[in-house]
Amino acid sequence: MLILTFSFACYLFAIRKRPLLYVGLVLQIAYMISRAAELGRLPLVGPHDTLVFLTASIAAFAIPFGFALKDRNRFFNVVAILASVFTAFAMITRQHNSPLPPVLKTFWFECHVVLAFMSYALFGIAAILGGLYLKDQQNSIEGLEYRAVLVGYCLFTLSMIFGGIWAYLAWGTYWVWTPKELWTSILWAFYTFYVHVRLRQWWMGKPAAILGIAGFGVVMFTYLGVSLLMKSSHGF
């Protein structure tokens, strides 16, 4: 937990000194490795571990996107704030240390979760870029936002496919009518709408940027809101 506290501090102070963002990321990776060694499995179950993984993914994906920007300071500052907020939430949530149920011990589950959170991170990056575009009105920023969404959409779709394969093997059906699945469909349909809408000239720029920001709201509700407020087959 000490490593996580240090990574939180690094993210927080990365607003002043950007190299601390990289230090925070390295510390968080070290924390995940230590958790994996302690548990004997990938630490990807429950809000604590998934929030840590999401934060590390946001920080990691921010690096290539940040370096593609001319004015990268503000972008990295927002990333640092987001990373420190998520890390703070991770620190106050309970760790899931009990052994995994046998049905969760499979490659399909691990890939499903890893890809889902990597896509969430990319949607988060897209939302940050959308916010920066609304401030600066630079087309290159909105182009980057589109790329982040496109790669995130690809990973998210792959995550859904892996989830479907796993559900079929574990429970005999690739689709279950639960709030989590429904919100996952909403998320997928939302970004399907985004990638199609952007083919229209009128929707490029401000409307697409706003959609990218709204999309991350749907991501957050699908991830945290549904799990906290509704009964579902997914713990998180």
Added chain:
Amino acid sequence: MKIIKQITDFFFSLSTTLWLLGLLLLLLFAGAFIMPGTQEFQEIHSIPLFDWLQTEPLKITWWLWGLTGILAILALNTIFCSIESIVRKRKVTQWLLLISPQIIHIGFLFMIFAHLLSAIGASQELAVVREGSLVKISANTLLKIEDININIDYYGYITGWAISVEYLSDGKTFKKDIIKPNNPSVHMGFNINVKDLRAYPVEAVLLQINKEPGALWALIGGVLFMAGIVTLIILKIKVER
């Protein structure tokens, strides 16, 4: 003639896609708020979706009827737009760039088809069984539970299981199988897996017998969708470089 043109223009249009996706989102949003608070949805998997829809009141199912209609129109719109795109851009040199979005669309159509098949023919039944229990799978097929083996660790957590089963027809065993976590027994379109189990006082298993006719089509659709989208992203990166 004018009406036919209006209909074809409607199906060939990207605006139609956007409106349909917007409506789809609204219906999914509505369903996300109706479903969690409605008791009737607990039974949604027990019979095919279309059968279930006909037995339940419209005030809780209207969004699912709406989704079915929107998806049907969206499927037609996808086919029309893909054909139009191929015809319009057929002379482009980078044919992979032209074809990859259409592969994504074909993957989507396969997934819709999979859900349609499942909505017509999927079912789910539960059975509590012990060693020696017999479960009727189909008119002339019985499933016999030969052996239940549950692994429990030092702390009392279940770490695994192996349920030996036999398929019987006219009293004769014709197939043996073992059900393990993430390793169901599949026979004649039925997928038999363990939903729950207990070790004490007597070893007992809650078996789930699913029929999911859309599963293979969904997998094919997923693979095509991914192949298309990965190709598209790689090509877009190359073009930009």
